[in-house]
Every structure is written in structure tokens, then in C-alpha cells.
Amino acid sequence: MALEIERRFLIKNDNWKEFITKKIYIEQGYLSKNLDGWITRIRRKGNNYKIALKKHIKGFSSFEFEYSIPRSDAETMMSNLSSTIKKERFFLEVEKKSWIIDCFKDNNYPLEIAEIELSNEDEDLLLPSFISKEITGLTHYSNFSLANNPFSEWGKDFLTTFKSN
Secondary structure (H helix, E strand, O other): OOEEEEEEEEEOOOHHHHHEEEEEEEEEEEEEEOOOOOEEEEEEEOOEEEEEEEEEEEOOEEEEEEEEOOHHHHHHHHHOOOOEEEEEEEEEEEOOEEEEEEEEOHHHOOOEEEEEEOOOOOOOOOOOOOEEEEOOOOHHHOHHHHHHOOHHHOOHHHHHHHHHO
8 A cells, every 4th residue: 555644835935955956847637536535647757657546544644556657648648638737846855854845837836835755644843944834735735736726826815925925
């Protein structure tokens, strides 16, 4: 069973850039979300394509089952999606912890989200100086929601509040 325990945060400054160890480009789209909460995602990282089945369980925990698929199949699926998200993903090493920063592109620019995967929900976590508000569990910040309701369309009042955090 594939269990992902993850917390997500907004970012308040660029101090994270000094901790970068690697960068990749990601494009992903969503094939479906059913009434039971399962989401089907397709993702491209370079020339690698994967399909994933995800479902939130509780707290910070979700099921995530991910499988490689042939490039031609993935390209056909992605070309038939009405919306995708694009982002640069930065990998960081901060105080012996591995963090990810997603910098969204296109309609989700200038949104930046920090993520950390934990070994259990009770794991102690010291937040680095670049971390702002925790958004774990706020569904409008999920990648699925951002594909269907991009950050740039959230409204002027929200964006003004966001920029001041």
C-alpha cells in the first residue's frame, strides 16, 4: 500500500533558494474525480509519464498509487484534457529534511507551495524561515483544484490578501 503523509505551506520569501539541490519541470492533468474521492492524475516529468490514483484518508495522509505508462498513451490522454497545470519543482535540503517547492506557471502563477513528506502524522517539524501559512487540507490549493480553478481567477480581493501574507 502506498501511503503519503504530507504537509503543505505557502511561502513568504525567497530564502528557500539557497537550499536547492535539484530542479525539474512537471506538467500534469486530471482524468477524473469520483464520488468516493479518488482522483486520477497523469503527470509528465521530462520523458517519463505516470498515471496516479490518489485519495485523501485523514489528516495529512493520502493513498497514492503511481504507475509508469507509455509516452504515446500519455500524450494522447494529455492532449485531450481541457486543463493542465505546469510547474517547476525544486528539491531542497533544509536541516536534514527534504522539502519540495512548486512554483506554478501560466494561470497559477505566481503561486508557490512548499511540501514536506513525513514518516508519520506526529513527526515533529521545525519550519524554515521561508514558510508562511499552512495550507494542508485546504482543497482549493490542491493541484486538482488548481487545474480546474486556476489561482489567477480567484479574484482581486483574494490575490491582494495573498500577496500581503
